[in-house]
Amino acid sequence: MDTSTENEVPARAGRREWFGLVVLALPALLLSVDMSVLFLAIPHLTQDLQPSSTQQLWIADIYGFMLAGFLVTMGTLGDRVGRRKLLLIGGALFGAASLLAAYATSPEMLIAARALLGVSGATLAPSTMALISNMFKNEKERGTAVAVWSSCFMFGGVLGPIIGGLMLSWFWWGSVFLLAVPVMVLLLAAGPSVLPEYRNPDAGRVDLLSVGLSLLAIIPFIYGVKEYARGGWSATAVATLLAGVVFGVLFVRRQRRLDDPLFDLGLFRIRVYRSVVVLGLLVGIMMSGSLLLINVQMQMVEGLSTRAAGLWLVPGVVATLIALMVTPKLGQMFRPAYVMAAGLLVTAVGCVVLSQVPSDDGLAMIVIALILINIGLAPLVALGYNMVLGAAPPEKTGSASALSEANGEFGLAAGIAILGSIATAVYQDRLSLPAGLPADAAAAARENIATAVETARGLGGSMADDLLTSAREAFTSGLNLVGLLGAVLFTAIAVLTVVWLRQVPPTQDPEAKTEAEADPAEATA
Known part of the structure; x- marks a missing residue:
């Protein structure tokens, strides 16, 4: 007679699972680095390959397009053919495409390599997240594993400009793509022995x-x-x-x-999954646009180099890493919705600080704002991913995590478009051009702060100083307004988090049943 029950506490992970997590975390770090490092290399590769302006845009954008486009497909494909198998195939292709990009001899070759990097990169994120759900059945341990994975993904965005700047100082532009090769070699060497295989045996054809x-x-x-x-x-x-x-x-x-x-829309009938996806999209829209403006503020208003701006982002990232490590413990002590909402309110306070940044010597306030914003987002990232993995059926975690990643790409694009447009409108409205400025210079300065700074360099004298001062004040006004909007939006998101997710219990009791689980009608509401 089988005495087991469906409420049996899942077994704890062993040494193999934790080492496997290290193997999974490295591709996450690499993906994040790869997204940010190219922008440093573009001036160098432009001198070598001489791409047209259109080709430059495709070199920069094709990776993100292909990554976003194939995420849902690859997540579902992993559920069907095997998550480890797809991860290893994708890792091999990513390494090969990195070599192709590093030694590209024409713009067309580099665009093709970047497209292949995007397609193969789409196999990595959903496969790693789905494998984490297979390896860490215990909810507490899964929360810690997700926090580690999230830390690597977030840290890579800041590490990219730093490492990329150093490598471009010592080597040629293609060297930034070679960072992927040793990571993928490690994945291919260790993956088969430390990562489990899982696929849905009942899945049909793609x-x-x-x-x-x-x-x-x-x-x-x-x-x-x-x-x-x-x-x-x-x-x-x-x-x-x-x-x-x-x-x-x-x-x-x-x-x-x-x-x-290909994608089971029934996942959206799961209240927890649906809520986390919507909240993640709202936060992604706000944060992507804000971070873009902050980077521009550091470089165009504060006058920092790309490398120096990257280094000033490090305090915020360190704060994020600490918060991500603390978050799983808080999720065991309190309901995750309250932990996430409290964090979002901290982020709102950071946005208030951002709304007060001056156009002169405002670097300290920017760093403080970033620290608060990043600390506040950590609970939503760590606990949100854990909720997604816990809410989705085991045979569909690849598809579920893929949509979460694609959601981030949508948020990134939408945030830059929406908040960038708001900031540009404020900049153009507040810009005061010096008397006597030539018409062509005035038209260029009105476009954005980057062209205004470039125009001022060609003027010289007091007219250049007046133009720079006005452009910096106008851009800072746009950043201040975005900060104020962020404070309002993050406060609203905090309220929605409590309303939508308050039924989820603390993770310290894996046997606890949520109100949604106790009432099937509520779970599909």
Whole structure:
């Protein structure tokens, strides 16, 4: 007679699982580094490869487009063919594409390599998150594992400019892509022995039409948002956005008709999963735009180099790492919704500080604001990912985590477009041009602060000083307004977090049942 019960406490992870976590965390670190390091290399590779302005944009953007476009497909594919198998295949392709990019001899070759990096990179994030759910069945340990993974992903964004700046000081531009090679070699060497394999034995075939529809929905939509961020409502931006929406509707309709869809829309009937995805999108929109403006403020207003700006981000990242490590303990003591809401209120306070940054000697306030903002976001990142993995059925965690990652890409593009547009409108409204400024110089200065700074360098004298002062004050006004909007939005998100997720119990009791689990009608509300 089987005496086990469904409430049996899951077994604790062993040494193999924790070493496997290290192997999984390194690709997360690498992905984040790879997203940020290219921007440092663009001036160097431009001198060597001589790409056109259009080719430069594709070199910078194609990675993100392909990554976002293939995330849902790769997450679902991992559930079907095996998460470890897909991770190892993707790691091998990522390493090969990195070599191809490092030794590219033409813009077209580099664009193709970056596209392959995006496709292979789409296999890494959802596979690593899904494998974490397989390796750490105990909810407390899974929370710690997610915190470690999140720390690596967040730290890589700051580590990228620092490492990239050092490597570009010593080596050629292609060296920044070679960072991936030893990491992928380690993944391929250690992965088969320390990572478990898991796939859904009942999964059917991958619907290729659904794959095509998902790509035609995601890539044009993100492209359209980026086009809007660059030049406003152009014909290209409107057409691609509409195309993305139309194909998105077709994708959803097809998923509803299929017995074995590419993405199970039923995941959105799980209240916890649905709530975390929406909250993550709102936070992503706010943070991506804010961080872009903060980086511009550091370089164009405070006058820091890219490397120096990266170093000033380190205190905020260190604070984030500490907060991520503390968060799982807090989630065991209190309901996660309250921990997350408290963190979001701390982030709101950081945004208030950001709203008071002056245009002269404001670096200290920026660093303080970043520390508060990053500390406050840590609970949502760590506990939110853990909720996603815990709420999704085991056979669908790859698909569920893939959507969470794709959600981040949508938030990144939308945040830059929306908040960037707000800041630009304030800048143009507040900019006061010096008397006697030539018409062509005035037109350039009105575009954005970067062109204003470049214009001032060509003027010299008191007119240049007046233009710089006015441009910096105007841009800072935009940053201040975004900070104020952030304070309001994060306070609202904190309230939504409590309203939507207060039924989730502390993770210290893995046997506890949420109110949603006790009442199936509530779980699907």
